Amino acid sequence: MSPDPISRGTARHAVWDDVCDAYHLVDRTDLGVVEEAVPSGAQGRPHQHARSREFFYVLAGEATIALGPQEVRVEEGSGVEVPAGTWHQVRNEGEDELRLLVVSSPRVADSGPRQSPRPFARDRSGLVVGSHLRRTRRGDLKDVLSFEQEPETQPFLGQGGREWHERALADPDMEHWVLVDRLDRVVAFGILAGLFRPDIVEIRRMVVAPEGRGQGLGRLLLRQLLEQALASSEVSRVWLDVSADNTGARSLYRSMGFQERPTPAEVTLLEDGVYMEWSGQAPTLAR
Ligand SMILES: CC(C)(COP(=O)(O)OP(=O)(O)OC[C@H]1O[C@@H](n2cnc3c(N)ncnc32)[C@H](O)[C@@H]1OP(=O)(O)O)[C@@H](O)C(=O)NCCC(=O)NCCS
CATH class of the missing domain: 2.60.120.10 (Jelly Rolls)
Known part of the structure; x- marks a missing residue:
């Protein structure tokens, strides 16, 4: 044959x-x-x-x-x-x-079956190409704080500020990440929390540099945070809290497989917060 x-x-x-x-x-x-x-x-x-x-x-x-x-x-x-x-x-x-x-x-192994029908970065901003996640260093906090303190961003976030981020950096229950471009400039940040729980992780906040929005960086950041959250084989659920009137963010989360769900009893949300949970399979990480 x-x-x-x-x-x-x-x-x-x-x-x-x-x-x-x-x-x-x-x-x-x-x-x-x-x-x-x-x-x-x-x-x-x-x-x-x-x-x-x-x-x-x-x-x-x-x-x-x-x-x-x-x-x-x-x-x-x-x-x-x-x-x-x-x-x-x-x-x-x-x-x-x-x-x-x-x-x-012998064959070079790839990083596993992260299949995607097509890479979402194509034809988007040059910033997306080559941008990647790395752990936040104290020296990055200046950028982190400037993104967070921008007037249009503030209403969508809970508590923040330098002390809050320094505590987050030191807290073993959290992971603080920055998305950097190929020149290692910080273009966005995001935080994972609740890591002591084996099955479920929270994306505590994610913010893209105001001048970098609308170019695909938010989607790249969310996808990479999800991959980090799901890196432990026991974690199958990821949740977040988003303001009801943050339509841009809600639409991004929905397009990546998050769904609005009833708030679990143990969770306290922002005043106008909506509970969203991702519980899909890895391929839905693609667009
Ligand atoms: C929400 C945020 C992270 C999105 O980042 P971004 O880089 O602008 O998003 P992207 O360019 O990757 O867009 C991805 C998707 O988000 C949605 N989206 C983003 N901004 C939007 C807007 N202003 N209106 C409607 N949808 C929007 C769209 O569905 C878009 O899909 P598309 O690629 O098909 O157009 C960013 O706007 C931000 O930092 N906002 C302030 C902080 C914040 O609100 N964080 C969320 C707290 S829970």
Whole structure:
């Protein structure tokens, strides 16, 4: 029996680094062949593989590949091999989409089946591309406070201020996160709370820099906070409290699978707060 041809349409699809489509054409432990689509301006994270060798072949566009201290420009129809143990990073500094064939042996594992029908960052702001979550440091609080204190934002938030955030940073029951762009500038923040409870986590607040709103950062932040909240295998529910008249935020939460539910007896909401809970499955994290 002859094998069925594999195409992007039939291959396992994943999203890498939140922006790149990856189609796993050959997906065996001894060999991986992945077709990747990297949008203009996007870049992977610098990394190395202890055992795997990789070959990056450019199908369309132009790749900039950092290999240890060197940088190579790889044009359409050519490729480079990356030996095991070499730090490398792929960037698309061109204006067109970059399409790559990435061959690895043994196969490089991706970060799991974070499947998405298509990455939501495409065609959105350059800010979304390359922005990622990291833990908040004390030096970030200046930005955090300026986002929070902005007059249009204040009515939607409960207590805040420097002392509140410093307590949150030190509280083992909470995780304080910032979303930073590729230059490590803070563009948004969010807090997870109630981490001592095994099954359910609260997103305590999330705020995008006022000048960055409406560009997809809120959605990226929420998705990454959800992924953090669900990182523990026991957690299956995530809840939050949102002001009834915060229509923008409520619409974002609904579009990401949160639903308005009756408030549990043990929960105290903001004065005009609405209880929303997410209890979907991982794929609904995608748009
Ligand atoms: C709510 C907030 C986090 C959204 O961030 P954002 O970066 O502007 O949101 P995004 O650009 O990712 O938009 C995602 C979705 O949110 C919804 N949305 C965002 N702003 C909206 C608005 N003003 N009106 C209606 N819907 C809106 C839309 O559904 C949008 O979907 P789309 O991508 O299909 O257009 C941001 O506006 C914010 O920081 N507000 C102040 C603080 C706050 O209210 N936090 C929530 C406390 S619970």
